[in-house]
Amino acid sequence: MAIGFRHHLQQQLHRLAVNAARPFVSWAEPWEGVDPVSFFMQGPSCGFRERFFWADRTGGTILVGLGSVYAIETEKADSRFDDVEAGRRRWEKEMEPYGAVDAPPLLFGGFSFDPYRPGTDIWRGFPAGKLVAPAALLAVRNGKTTLTVTMPTHQQGRDWERIGRLLERISGPMAAPKQLPRLVSDEEEEKERWLAAVHKAITSIRAGELDKVVLARARRLAFAKTVDAAAVLQRLREQQPFAYIFAFEQDGRCFIGASPEQLVQKEGKTCRSVCLAGSVRRGAAMEEDERLGAWLQADRKNNEEHQFVVQMIGRLFSSVCETVEMPPAPQLLKLPHIQHLCTPVVGRGCRERSVLRLVEMMHPTPALGGTPRDRALEVIRALEPLDRGWYAAPIGWVDGDGNGEWAVAIRSALLAGKEAMLFAGCGIVADSDPDSEYEETNVKMAPMLSALGVMNDG
Numbered sequence: 001m002a003i004g005f006r007h008h009l010q011q012q013l014h015r016l017a018v019n020a021a022r023p024f025v026s027w028a029e030p031w032e033g034v035d036p037v038s039f040f041m042q043g044p045s046c047g048f049r050e051r052f053f054w055a056d057r058t059g060g061t062i063l064v065g066l067g068s069v070y071a072i073e074t075e076k077a078d079s080r081f082d083d084v085e086a087g088r089r090r091w092e093k094e095m096e097p098y099g100a101v102d103a104p105p106l107l108f109g110g111f112s113f114d115p116y117r118p119g120t121d122i123w124r125g126f127p128a129g130k131l132v133a134p135a136a137l138l139a140v141r142n143g144k145t146t147l148t149v150t151m152p153t154h155q156q157g158r159d160w161e162r163i164g165r166l167l168e169r170i171s172g173p174m175a176a177p178k179q180l181p182r183l184v185s186d187e188e189e190e191k192e193r194w195l196a197a198v199h200k201a202i203t204s205i206r207a208g209e210l211d212k213v214v215l216a217r218a219r220r221l222a223f224a225k226t227v228d229a230a231a232v233l234q235r236l237r238e239q240q241p242f243a244y245i246f247a248f249e250q251d252g253r254c255f256i257g258a259s260p261e262q263l264v265q266k267e268g269k270t271c272r273s274v275c276l277a278g279s280v281r282r283g284a285a286m287e288e289d290e291r292l293g294a295w296l297q298a299d300r301k302n303n304e305e306h307q308f309v310v311q312m313i314g315r316l317f318s319s320v321c322e323t324v325e326m327p328p329a330p331q332l333l334k335l336p337h338i339q340h341l342c343t344p345v346v347g348r349g350c351r352e353r354s355v356l357r358l359v360e361m362m363h364p365t366p367a368l369g370g371t372p373r374d375r376a377l378e379v380i381r382a383l384e385p386l387d388r389g390w391y392a393a394p395i396g397w398v399d400g401d402g403n404g405e406w407a408v409a410i411r412s413a414l415l416a417g418k419e420a421m422l423f424a425g426c427g428i429v430a431d432s433d434p435d436s437e438y439e440e441t442n443v444k445m446a447p448m449l450s451a452l453g454v455m456n457d458g
């Protein structure tokens with residue numbers, strides 16, 4: 001079956017390439033029975049140096065990409081969104097899609113949190129902005145799986161060889177992801193220093209210098225062996241069913257996570273977002289859990305944290321959409337380790353053509369930066385010693401029409417060889433208590449710790 005399929009694909013692409021008027025062609029073909037994580041796993045052994053994984057909150061859309069046939073990368077802080085959007089438009093013109101119409105080729109991408117802050121070596125390969133068109137894309141939508149292969153028309157050799165290998169391997173018996181290695185060290189920023197930074201932020205807020213700022217901290221884990229991204233991905237999929245599961249890997253460095261937070265989705269003229277801020281842990285028994293949830297919904301400090309996000313996203317959607325709908329009071333979003341205040345927002349009659357424009361306007365929302373935005377970014381630069389890299393920044397995909405979905409890359413870790421760097425932050429407002437905020441960041445690291453096999457929470 002694999003040989004027949006491979007031949008068929010190659011013939012289609014060859015025929016298209018010969019007649020194509022544009023520099024790239026793609027062919028999409030239904031391809032049932034392939035597991036997305038197994039597909040992801042095959043990347044390195046087939047010679048692909050880039051891998052991408054995306055599953056939306058419902059698990060209804062799963063996108064897995066291997067390789068890179070077209071990439072847009074920018075380090076320009078002032079123009080990064082323009083650069084990336086210009087690259088997307090160029091892509092739209094240079095690309096001829098054929099085959100199954102419901103599976104168009106797309107670009108995976110990500111941005112750094114703060115391009116004005118000098119980057120450190122740990123985030124090598126993760127620039128201020130990047131979009132990549134994979135050579136092979138596996139897409140699961142509405143229960144149907146398709147493979148889309150994208151090739152430059154002038155030269156198909158190297159990537160074609162890799163795809164041939166991929167088709168061969170994926171039809172054979174599947175290996176399981178590697179076992180997770182043993183933890184050998186665990187370092188974090190000194191707790192007292194972080195608490196002092198939070199204390200300073202509270203003082204500035206009470207002095208009226210700003211309303212809210214999000215401060216983050218990191219934890220560096222070292223393992224006895226290399227951490228297999230596919231194994232972590234598999235566990236995240238099992239353990240975090242209502243989160244966006246994402247992975248963005250290049251040259252063996254993989255940024256991975258399970259984020260509950262949608263930044264923005266655009267589908268035609270409809271756009272959606274979720275305001276997420278205000279948190280408490282889950283209770284051990286149902287009664288305690290409900291009590292904590294009711295406390296969160298009534299708590300003034302958490303509601304204040306939340307309202308800054310609602311105001312900003314509501315205002316922004318109103319400026320680009322004809323109508324905006326949102327519930328009058330926040331709902332509870334319950335995840336395995338944590339519960340949040342949550343306000344979904346829907347905008348109709350959106351005037352922007354590309355989701356990337358919406359990403360640009362929205363990042364960073366007060367859920368990850370603060371209010372007012374510029375003042376909060378200054379406070380983060382002054383008080384946070386961390387290089388956030390792509391943590392707390394937009395990650396997602398866009399297609400040739402400008403539709404796509406982006407999440408905020410939180411509950412995440414950067415995997416590099418035997419090391420994993422975990423990140424978590426929390427919204428500081430006038431009524432914050434440093435010790436409770438510290439505890440909140442611990443709860444937010446639990447999903448990644450559990451996926452890495454470091455925390456056993458059954």
Ligand SMILES: C=C(O[C@@H]1C=C(C(=O)O)C=C[C@H]1O)C(=O)O
Nearest residue numbers: 277278279367410424425426427
């Ligand atoms: C910053 C993070 O989470 C954000 C902060 C929240 C809060 O402070 O209550 C809640 C959800 C997220 O918007 C994180 O998980 O690292």
Ligand SMILES: [Mg+2]
Nearest residue numbers: 278279426427
């Ligand atoms: Mg909070």
